[in-house]
Amino acid sequence: MQDVAGKVAFITGGASGIGLGMAKVFLEAGMRVAIADVREDHLKTATAELRGKADAVHAIQLDVVDRSAMERAAAEVVRVFGKVHVLCNNAGIGVLGSIKDASFDDWDWMVSVNLNAVFNGVHAFLPHLRAHGEGAHIVSTASMGGLMVTNNAGVYSACKFGVVTMMQCLREDLADENIGVSVLCPAAVKTNIYQHDSMRPDRFAHSGYATSAEDQAQSAAKIKGMLERGMDPVEVGRKVLRGILDNQLYIFTHRMDEVIRERRDALLASLPNEPVDHARLAMDMQLRAMMKESLKRD
Amino acid sequence: MKDVTGKVAFITGGASGIGLGMARAFVRAGMRVVIADMSRRNLDQAVSDLSGDRTLVHAISLDVTDRKAMAAAADEAERVFGKVHVLCPNAGLGDIGYLKDTTYDDWDWIMGVTFGGVVNAVTTFLPRMRAHGEAGHIVATSSMGGIAPVNHGGVYCVAKNAVIGMMEALRMELAGSPIGVSVLCPGMTRTNIRATVSLRPEKFRNTGYTYKPRVPPPAAPGTSANPMQVAMDPDEVGEKVLRGIRRNDLYILTHSEFGDIIREHFEEILRAMPPPAVPAAGGAAPQAGRPSMQTPYRTALGSD
DSSP states (O other), rough: OOOOTTEEEEEEETTSHHHHHHHHHHHHTEEEEEEEEHHHHHHHHHHHGGGGGGGGGEEEEOOOHHHHHHHHHHHHHHHHOOOOOOEEEEEOOOOOOOOOOOOHHHHHHHHIIIIIIHHHHHHHHHHHHHHHSSEEEEEOOOOOGTSSSOOOOOHHHHHHHHHHHHHHHHHHHHGTOOOOOEEEEEEBBBBBOOOOOOGGOOGOOOOSSOHHHHHHHHHHHHHHHHHHHHHHHHHHHHHHHHHHHHSSSSSSSSSOOOHHHHHHHHHTSSSOOOOHHHHHHHHHHHHHHHHHHHHHHH | OOOOTTTTEEEEETTTTTHHEEEEEEEHOOEEEEESSSHEEEEEEEEHHHOOOTTTEEEOOOOOOOOHHHHHHHHHHHHHSOOOEEOOOOOOOOOOOOGGGGHHHHHHHHHHHTTHHHHHHHHHHHHHHHHHOOOOOEEEHHHHHHHHOGGHHHHHHHHHHHHHHHHHHHHHHHHHHHEEEEEEOOOOOOOOOOGGGOOGGGGOOOSSSSOOOOOOOOOOOTSSSSSSSSSSSSHHHHHHHHHHHTTTTTTEEEOOGGGGHHHHHHHHHHHHHHHOOOOOOTTTTTTTTTTSSSSTTTOOOOOO
């Protein structure tokens, strides 16, 4: 998308944190914005904060896990603003915790919000993004934790690894339809992502993280302390807008090349110490091309 | 895990393809093996193929998305062989298509087996493996398509990369414990993974992958007519998995030809990073996330 003025964006998790940062920047750029959020209180605060642009803002209470609600939200945005051009799959929960102690409920809650709901957004909005033929963009919020793992965030990282791949694939899928695709991989940003316990639905009540309320408060305080020194969400929003205009696949907030290089080098060092099998490589490339051909619609 | 003799492995999708290749390698190394699989017929075939010796091989019919059945399979494995030391969540689906064409049923089915099946196996078996305290290993099957996706791989590649992130994190969590962790990322292997398309349950019948019938690809120059003849033998993959378990390698890469693909994939990521921060006068540049960051990458290679 080369010109965003007058265009319409839909942002999940749009009432606080990075989502609200995006909303502010998009409004400044002359866009109209629908912010969707599961938190009614955050929607109220955000709407009040964006009051000066009331005509350009629409708030929707939405649980991104609910597929029919997501489809209804897409229809609502089109009803209110006529069209939708930019989809921001941004809602996420930042529950830290290990894989070794995770219960099925821990997995199900995290995977449903941080991974499956991104697909819900794509599925519900793609027909609307295509419908007007004016060009569109999809940007999903992953994390640096989608390209590397770090301590005590295993379930979160598994989800974010999935989001990164989803955007990599979707970008090629939609390249010839004038729909750009980006994945936002932020490091520390000044947000409230550590505030999640009140949002945990009853159906996922059983957690394997048997920490005391004290421990939880301590861990939240630690993350809060770290994030408070992080990047301002509005600055992240500016990077996202730049990424949309330039159709960048990866949008980063911080330079973290060292760890990425370590990961690359670890993979390269793990290749078997054998001569390259050129016949197999040629066949692999040919199979990919053939598969692409055979998956074309008639 | 240096010494595998007499140890017990549990392999999902163990009755054919790469799972069976692992089972063969493990049995040759003197291990006892539980093969779990959706297909009863493949299980019977595999057991006789593996040795026919029921004191070494035990077959369990299992749908990896069924958590109760997974727990029952763990109970059964322990009843038959005592303890499970090596867990191989290997079952996966080869139904592929573009994400733009993917329905909720496609997503739920492919993610449920290929990623959810790994979650279910680890969540069920790991507490038992930690409880007996003996040396153990977890190796989940991903794919080169998890590291560097091919776009028509769609949901398959999403699931496979989620498995990679999961194993990387788990390895870090279990560092210093007697349980090692690896992720297997094979390239083209002589398996029947496309046949898994026929396993789609009725409840996920609404697929968006309604493409015209696939044309078999012609032979590559200098190879025989069957493209699968240049693919790697599952037995070779199995032997490489065994070596990776013994060495405790994070990444078990089996195919040597992916160097350029890995380099290009990472180059694109590195090119997109912002330039280095300018250090403030007299101070060091701020480093996000440092200094407490741990990663599993510097210790990815194990040793013989």
